[in-house]
Amino acid sequence: MVTKHIAPTLDDVARAAGVSRSTASRAINGGDRVSPEAQQAVDDAILRLGYAPNRAARSLVTRRTDSIALVVPEPDARILTDPFLAGVVRGVSEGLGGTDLQLVLLLARPGERPGHIARYLNSGHVDGVIIASHHKDDRLEPELRAGSLPGVFVGRPFDSAGLHYVDVDNAAGARVATQRLVDRGCRRIATLTGPQDMTATLDRFDGWRATLSRAGLPTDAVAHGDFTVQGGAAAMERVLAEHPDVDGVFAASDLMATGALQVLRAHGRSVPDDVAVVGFDALGAELTTPRLTTVLQPVVEMVAAATSTLLDMLAGEVVHPEPRIFVPRLVEGDSA
Template identity: 35%
Template sequence: MTDTRPRPKRATIFDVAAEAKVSRGTVSRVLNGEPYVSESSRAAIEAAIRKVGYVRNTAARNLATQSSGAIALIVHEPHSVFVDDPNIGNILLGTNAALSDADYQLVSLVIDTERDSERVTGYLGGGFVDGAIIVSAREGDPISKAIADLHLPAVMVGRPDNQPQLPWIGIDNRGAARQIVERLIGTGRRRVGMIAAGLDRDSGRDRLAGFRDALGDDLDPALVSEQELYSFTAGVTGMTELLDRAPDIDGVFCASDAVAAGALDALRSAGRRVPEQVGVVGFDDSAWALRCQPLLSTVHQPAGVLGARAAELVLEQIRSGGRGSRAGVMLDTHVVWRDSA
């Protein structure tokens, strides 16, 4: 049955003005946060807004200012990783907090397929967002090129060296990886391997490079298992491969905490004791690290701060008309040493 009831009339700025017994211009100044309105008038207008149920027409305001009031967070990861990776969640929360403080809306866009890339590219060109933050950009990522072509204010979390020169924020993945692997070796390990992942992006390549730096001439290529994603499944698969190749392996650096959790599961299934027989370290200091048994030694990266600072850098570009800083920003990391090594 069709509902023929009339839709309730939306309260307007004129209704607020009539109820508060002030001019429309005075109401507009209050709504826009402008000065030169008496406290009594401001109180009357705020009371009138509540009484008539006025809701500001954001779409109309954005049309007038040619601004959407929204920033896109573009995550180039499979849906499973987007849901399971605590780092992405913390980046999202940090971004949202900074945007909320600035009265901007966060729009999350997840790219899992080529069709997603085409859809998101069209969306960005439609003027629906004022800027973008890109997480996990890949080699040859069409989204980064589209953003550069659109001259859209944007920041990359990470710093792919083959992408358009967009501002970026990141960490020293290579140096941090070298530091934790050297500490793992310092516990007396002699057959140290790595479960590498995410090698189609700068973070994965840099963590592998840091592992190689730490091993130097002692590096055995057979003790590197290359996996596609920073995932629990990659850790199980990679650790199983390493045990088959080198049963005497006694140390493992995992490219992420999720990978390390999978590696620990595979080691338990193989009857290997951690850390007595095999020392395991990860990277991220995410919720995975505290769910592991034993608790995971890892590199702490400030995911929430990465998201917040990325949002601030995009807002800086918007407010300056594109004249904000184009330089990269590097945040500090540190090793968190727990029981797994």
């Protein structure tokens, strides 16, 4: 005959701790109005009995879901191919280590109505949110600002008033990358941009343009991409067709730089002898041929800072509104 194991209940914990059921419940759900002695007695009873709180019942008491959302408003295929996005997911997951919080990953779906993710977030399904790779029309900024859900952006919002965020100084990184090409002697320097509805794209474009203007060089060799290898390749094709005298390229991501290298090779252009190339991210740049010169975006540190800030907010601590901005640096390779 098999004896069925019966899980200990809240009443068992209260009885073992010598406290009332309501005191045991308060001790388990945050210790509000519980003496240190009673809290210790309940903690000891939980350990002895192997009691596991019922999360559904607990959420009714605390109004907490014990989960946070990571919102990446990109197609799911991008998560598998973009090292920056993969690093964000990994970083948040690691940042929650040692907590009881579960991670809920929210991705964009084809044809999804604007505001769908924002409505989900404001419906009480999660306790907080980290948002990465957001676009202007996602409506995440105004919805998060108007609601009460704690949240942190990885990347500067378009309107940062009332929002917390961490970012790298994208304009400074683009200036460093472009100046590297200027110092090398390049005089026809193109840029391959990211999507125009992202602040990182706009900031990196501004840094490229400001550096060329300061050097007295033309700023008309521009092709828009989408932070993917395919987008970078298509943008590089357009640059070569419109500006065949190009001798330098600043690609706004390493994936787009990878696509540019492929196209330059196919057109018989030697890198860096004919065309020098600098990327942005320093995520997998060592895998390209030639090894890519790029700008380091410290994604691990950025995501760790965002996760730490959100945890402080959830703990009720005072979080200053100033953003955390990381300083980029050039990582030397063989492409420039």
